[in-house]
Amino acid sequence: MTSITITRPDDWHIHLRDGVQLKDTVRDVSRYMGRAIIMPNLVPPATNTVEALAYRQRIMNQNPQGAFEPLMVLYLTDNTAPDEIRKAKATGQIVAAKLYPAGATTNSDSGVTSVKNIYPALEAMQDVGMPLLLHGEVTDASIDIYDREKAFIDAVLKDVVNDFPNLKIVLEHITTKDAADFVASAGANVAATITAHHLLFNRNHMLAGGIRPHYYCLPILKRNIHQDALIKAATSGSNKFFLGTDSAPHMKHAKEAACGCAGSYTAHAAIELYAEVFDEANAIDKLEAFASFNGPDFYALPRNSDTITLIKESWDVPASYPLGEDQVVPIRAGEQINWRVK
Ligand SMILES: NC(=O)N[C@@H](CC(=O)O)C(=O)O
Ligand SMILES: [Zn+2]
Numbered sequence: 001m002t003s004i005t006i007t008r009p010d011d012w013h014i015h016l017r018d019g020v021q022l023k024d025t026v027r028d029v030s031r032y033m034g035r036a037i038i039m040p041n042l043v044p045p046a047t048n049t050v051e052a053l054a055y056r057q058r059i060m061n062q063n064p065q066g067a068f069e070p071l072m073v074l075y076l077t078d079n080t081a082p083d084e085i086r087k088a089k090a091t092g093q094i095v096a097a098k099l100y101p102a103g104a105t106t107n108s109d110s111g112v113t114s115v116k117n118i119y120p121a122l123e124a125m126q127d128v129g130m131p132l133l134l135h136g137e138v139t140d141a142s143i144d145i146y147d148r149e150k151a152f153i154d155a156v157l158k159d160v161v162n163d164f165p166n167l168k169i170v171l172e173h174i175t176t177k178d179a180a181d182f183v184a185s186a187g188a189n190v191a192a193t194i195t196a197h198h199l200l201f202n203r204n205h206m207l208a209g210g211i212r213p214h215y216y217c218l219p220i221l222k223r224n225i226h227q228d229a230l231i232k233a234a235t236s237g238s239n240k241f242f243l244g245t246d247s248a249p250h251m252k253h254a255k256e257a258a259c260g261c262a263g264s265y266t267a268h269a270a271i272e273l274y275a276e277v278f279d280e281a282n283a284i285d286k287l288e289a290f291a292s293f294n295g296p297d298f299y300a301l302p303r304n305s306d307t308i309t310l311i312k313e314s315w316d317v318p319a320s321y322p323l324g325e326d327q328v329v330p331i332r333a334g335e336q337i338n339w340r341v342k
């Protein structure tokens, strides 16, 4: 197969940042994504309806190409009131709320210190049908960084799933077989996003033969048995897994540093990278559901009605792209990608 036409995809987890970086990030995501779930971990974070809608307007001010639609997300804190959830839902433009365990990842300092603190907000979300998005890692310093996702499932997620049987939950950017298995065996209200980089790479790519900071993201790349489990989940045809790039740009010098930031940039070639994975797994026929059907179905939004065409034809990825007044080094920088969008 050298070409495939699929329903226009959406990205169910992306970071567009703010300010001068927005023109570059919005250009990349809007090239062919119909919609995207926009992460709210700004500085300061978008914790209420007014801030989330103002952020949406700053995105729209970049005149995104095509009919791109940003879907906004509320950043949950220990103090998020149930009324704020209802207010956000009523806008029609804020479609989910995000739990960052405080200190778990980039710009999560204002996050939630104990999930019990947001139980009133979760009640309201369950009631109005607003999905809970999770950065699923514990922050306990005594837990090994490679075990933090599984520890989160055991210590937090299982309780939330039991206590809120009708709450829609997306375990974002899953990285382990444990997470894939948990989601697969949970009810229809529990789903997961999978990034292109966690499908393409394992921790050897980041650490063997030299430390490669552009592969450093959270949750951290795991060993290859986990990568294999993610590929199986994504290409299985299960409607519980869908596309969320977690494209998370950081300035080149903030990644190539003694203490580098977590996050990998893939918005320059998101669907192209996923196409490589699915093609390699002899499952290119499963790409459309993963990229274009399962996400909107889970969120109860309509599927996109037009299409894009991918061609199997390699191209050279530049060493970097502009990011506001700086540069971002993308995944596959200086190398080739085997698929392109027509
Ligand atoms: N994934 C990352 O490593 N980084 C993300 C935050 C996140 O999604 O956890 C970021 O905002 O940079
Ligand atoms: Zn995260």
Ligand SMILES: [Zn+2]
Binding pocket: 013, 014, 015, 039, 246, 248
């Ligand atoms: Zn993210």
